[in-house]
Amino acid sequence: MSGDGLLPRERTEVAPGAVHVPDWLGPMEQRELVASCRAWARGPVPMRHTRLPRGGVMSVQTVCVGWHWRPYAYSRTAPDVNGERVAAFPPWLAELGRRAVADAYDDPAAGAAYEPDTALVNFYDSSAAMGMHQDKDERSDAPVVSLSIGDTCVFRFGNPETRTKPYTDVRLASGDLFVFGGPSRYAFHGVPKVLPGTGDPATGLAAGRLNLTLRTTGLPG
Numbered sequence: 001m002s003g004d005g006l007l008p009r010e011r012t013e014v015a016p017g018a019v020h021v022p023d024w025l026g027p028m029e030q031r032e033l034v035a036s037c038r039a040w041a042r043g044p045v046p047m048r049h050t051r052l053p054r055g056g057v058m059s060v061q062t063v064c065v066g067w068h069w070r071p072y073a074y075s076r077t078a079p080d081v082n083g084e085r086v087a088a089f090p091p092w093l094a095e096l097g098r099r100a101v102a103d104a105y106d107d108p109a110a111g112a113a114y115e116p117d118t119a120l121v122n123f124y125d126s127s128a129a130m131g132m133h134q135d136k137d138e139r140s141d142a143p144v145v146s147l148s149i150g151d152t153c154v155f156r157f158g159n160p161e162t163r164t165k166p167y168t169d170v171r172l173a174s175g176d177l178f179v180f181g182g183p184s185r186y187a188f189h190g191v192p193k194v195l196p197g198t199g200d201p202a203t204g205l206a207a208g209r210l211n212l213t214l215r216t217t218g219l220p221g
């Protein structure tokens, strides 16, 4: 995939506190994550298109682990889906998050201090997209760790003030890590498009794109 991206495929600080690390997950880790996501997608709360407060539905499909996200709220159960409690957040996923933060920031202490307690697993088919938004339903300034598997997408990473320019378009390919924290924690970001057919079916994902974001909700227990 090198050579056709919008940025070189090297570790890049896209904005202060926002770091792209290409090819961070190896092939085996990608396969294992796809298998875990498939299991979470089945239940106890199935993957679904999130309903928006004004009546629309997101084109992306989402399943949550640890805490259930819906616009403006985290809860342990999923009142907008089937009322069940979401799957527990596994210790290995928190450990993966700590490694991600340590590597992205080249800061072992920042990694060790990271305690994510929720993951949002998004599946994009070839026509799905996500508009510019801030991740601000968490009550913690801890970084967001984003992992991508499957088809490459254009990830638009902007600034905390406006949903418009200045922003940078980054190609997130299978295995890529993107961490945003510090001055970029509340930057607007979105996924204008997925590039169909760019993923490797050896990940276990025949088509489409998976994205996991690990976050710290800041909510009690």
Ligand SMILES: O=C(O)CCC(=O)C(=O)O
Pocket: 120, 122, 130, 135, 146, 155, 172, 189, 190, 191, 211, 213
């Ligand atoms: O799919 C992505 O890369 C970003 C997902 C995202 O911004 C979110 O779930 O809030």
Ligand SMILES: [Fe+2]
Pocket: 133, 134, 135, 189
């Ligand atoms: Fe987001």
